[in-house]
Amino acid sequence: MHDHRKLGRELDLFDTDPLMGAGLPYWLPDGAIVRHTLEEYVREAERAAGYRHVYSPVLGKRDLYETSGHWDHYREDMFPPMDLGAEQVVLRPSLCPHHALIYRSRSHSYRELPLRIAELGGMYRAELSGVLGGLTRVRAIHLNDAHIFCTLEQAVEEARAALALIARAYADLGIRDSRYRLSLPGEGGKYVADPRLWRRATALLQEVLDSSGIDGSGIDYEAAEGEAAFYGPKIDVQITDPAGRESTLSTVQIDFHQPERFDLHYIGPDGAKHRPVMVHRSVIGSVERAVAHLLEEHGGAFPTWLAPVQLVVLPIAQAQEERAHEVVRRAVARGLRAEVSGPGDGTLGARVRAARLVPYQAVIGDREADAGLAAVRLRDGRRPGAVPVAELLERIAARAADRGAELWPAA
Numbered sequence: 001m002h003d004h005r006k007l008g009r010e011l012d013l014f015d016t017d018p019l020m021g022a023g024l025p026y027w028l029p030d031g032a033i034v035r036h037t038l039e040e041y042v043r044e045a046e047r048a049a050g051y052r053h054v055y056s057p058v059l060g061k062r063d064l065y066e067t068s069g070h071w072d073h074y075r076e077d078m079f080p081p082m083d084l085g086a087e088q089v090v091l092r093p094s095l096c097p098h099h100a101l102i103y104r105s106r107s108h109s110y111r112e113l114p115l116r117i118a119e120l121g122g123m124y125r126a127e128l129s130g131v132l133g134g135l136t137r138v139r140a141i142h143l144n145d146a147h148i149f150c151t152l153e154q155a156v157e158e159a160r161a162a163l164a165l166i167a168r169a170y171a172d173l174g175i176r177d178s179r180y181r182l183s184l185p186g187e188g189g190k191y192v193a194d195p196r197l198w199r200r201a202t203a204l205l206q207e208v209l210d211s212s213g214i215d216g217s218g219i220d221y222e223a224a225e226g227e228a229a230f231y232g233p234k235i236d237v238q239i240t241d242p243a244g245r246e247s248t249l250s251t252v253q254i255d256f257h258q259p260e261r262f263d264l265h266y267i268g269p270d271g272a273k274h275r276p277v278m279v280h281r282s283v284i285g286s287v288e289r290a291v292a293h294l295l296e297e298h299g300g301a302f303p304t305w306l307a308p309v310q311l312v313v314l315p316i317a318q319a320q321e322e323r324a325h326e327v328v329r330r331a332v333a334r335g336l337r338a339e340v341s342g343p344g345d346g347t348l349g350a351r352v353r354a355a356r357l358v359p360y361q362a363v364i365g366d367r368e369a370d371a372g373l374a375a376v377r378l379r380d381g382r383r384p385g386a387v388p389v390a391e392l393l394e395r396i397a398a399r400a401a402d403r404g405a406e407l408w409p410a411a
Contacts, residue, residue: 001242004295005134011300011357013291013308014135023132023139025288030308033337034294035287037306039120041172042144042283049165051118051146056098058122062088067261068097073190073230079126091124096255096280099147100262103276108266113276114150114158120287121145135292136247142287148279149264155277159208159235159252162281163219166237166250169283172403173294174303175249178240180209180219184233186226197256201232204254209235231257234280241296249289253280301379304359304407305400311338311392312355313374316365318343323369327362327389334397352377359407360396362389378407 008014013031020026027035043053062081065071070078070093081088092098099117108115123141131137148158170176182205185191185198192198213219221235228234234253240246255278258264265273284290294302304310311331315324324340331338341351348363355361362374373386399407 002296002299003134004136004292007295007300008134008292011308013295021139022129023127023137025135025138031291033308034291034302034306038284038287038290039144041305042120042169043118045165045169045283046116046118046146049116049161050114051116054099054102054117054119056095056102056119056121058092058124059089060092060097062090064097064101065090065093068094068100068258069192069231069261070094070097073192077125077127079124093123093125095119095121095123095143095145096147096258096278097262099145100258100264100278103147103149104262104264108149108276110151110266110268110274113266114148114154114279116146116148116158118144118146135288138286138288144282144284144287144290146281146283148281149259149266149276150279151266151274152277155254155279156204156207156211158279159205159254159281160212162252162279162283163208163212163235163237165281166252166283170237172303173284173290173306174297174405175239175293176297178238178246180221181227181236181238181248182206182209182221182223182233183227183229183236184223184225185228190230191228192231192257194257197260198233201254201256205233205235205252208252208254229253229280231255239293241293247289247293249285249293251280251282251285254278255280299357301357301359303403303405304396305403307357307359308337309339309355309358310336310400311360311362311396312351312358313338313340313362313364314348314351314355315340315342315369316348316363320364320366320369324362324364327364327374330389331393331396334393336393336396336400359399360392362392376408380407382408384408 012028014025014027016025078093079091081090209221210218232255234251236248237250239249259278268274313324313327315321321342328338359379361377375386376384
């Protein structure tokens with residue numbers, strides 16, 4: 001069983017400092033590589049699915065969150081307002097109000113819908129010190145968020161496509177989803193009081209779940225009261241860590257509330273104004289929680305495409321160091337992440353052990369250096385033998401490109 005907090009520090013991925021503050025981790029170079037690679041993967045997947053990316057500020061006027069309903073229903077989880085002249089501004093707890101304003105800034109025709117906008121943006125929540133832990137509960141969150149503005153008739157298909165996008169991402173990342181949950185409101189004043197909108201949104205999400213999965217045969221799910229967002233129900237994809245603790249990583253929501261609050265509309269084929277539906281979805285949730293889960297799921301042995309270092313080159317003696325650096329230069333030119341671990345870093349055995357989580361090791365002695373070969377060692381313990389350097393780099397590049405789990409598939 002792995003603890004991402006311990007692994008993250010041992011592998012120099014992230015850390016914290018009391019002077020920076022609790023719940024505010026910083027990313028070290030190797031951790032930044034993992035994070036950047038994950039972010040680019042999500043952006044690429046979103047672009048292929050028809051999303052357009054935006055940036056929005058991490059601050060907003062208090063009035064913005066009063067309009068969205070966050071101030072009334074979510075204030076306890078927000079940081080206090082800051083006085084800025086005659087105005088008050090707040091660190092945003094969510095990206096959806098900003099995306100509603102981006103939609104509202106231009107007029108839209110029904111021909112433009114569905115309009116899918118995405119952002120990997122920062123948001124801030126005033127978590128209590130007692131619940132903070134590693135990357136799973138933090139105060140500065142970087143959320144893979146998106147909002148789809150569509151017609152009522154398009155909402156189910158857009159939400160269904162979002163679930164399919166989540167499933168593909170989990171397969172590429174090696175994440176095994178635990179179960180699906182339909183999160184419904186509970187007792188108390190936490191939720192927006194509009195039973196009509198709640199019923200409509202819940203019915204649509206049930207239709208999404210009942211028509212998703214293999215061949216549209218439906219997805220098994222459980223309903224859970226008290227887990228909804230304050231403005232509407234949601235589908236939560238629940239994952240389980242190696243210790244058996246369950247958490248939400250990805251979500252899909254259908255929202256009728258915020259389009260009304262922000263008076264959003266599009267021009268229909270009849271020339272009149274119509275209210276769009278707002279579908280919220282997050283493929284990997286927060287980057288912090290996703291990396292924490294991946295660390296524990298893989299024990300730090302990330303898939304090739306996500307590994308901070310994909311290839312380490314090990315010259316046996318100083319005489320082969322220049323050839324080792326040449327191999328690294330060729331690897332980097334192929335877009336791979338590679339480095340040399342030379343005799344100055346210890347014995348060959350010690351260097352092999354230090355690189356045990358790197359997917360590929362290339363040992364170079366006199367024979368390999370003279371023949372343009374590399375003696376390959378794989379992270380899983382296999383030794384395919386000496387192969388031409390060009391072949392080795394081609395194999396690694398192919399595994400990184402197709403995000404395959406198998407390090408050395410049979411030819």
